[in-house]
Amino acid sequence: MSIWGKIIGGAAGFALGGPIGALLGVVGGHAVDRYAVPDEPIDEEAATRRRSPSPSA
Numbered sequence: 001m002s003i004w005g006k007i008i009g010g011a012a013g014f015a016l017g018g019p020i021g022a023l024l025g026v027v028g029g030h031a032v033d034r035y036a037v038p039d040e041p042i043d044e045e046a047a048t049r050r051r052s053p054s055p056s057a
Helices: 004-036 044-048
Strands: none
Touching: none
16 A cells, blocks of 8 residues: 555645645545555456457347
């Protein structure tokens, strides 16, 4: 779990908008931490495997 997005977001938000900006910055930083870096390693084989075409009806 990374904390750097929260710290940078909170500091930038505080610089631009005071305490309310800091809260919004921390929320934004949390989103960046959560979605930019996956918690689990990506299975390259599963990611590149193609799905078989569905049968025609």
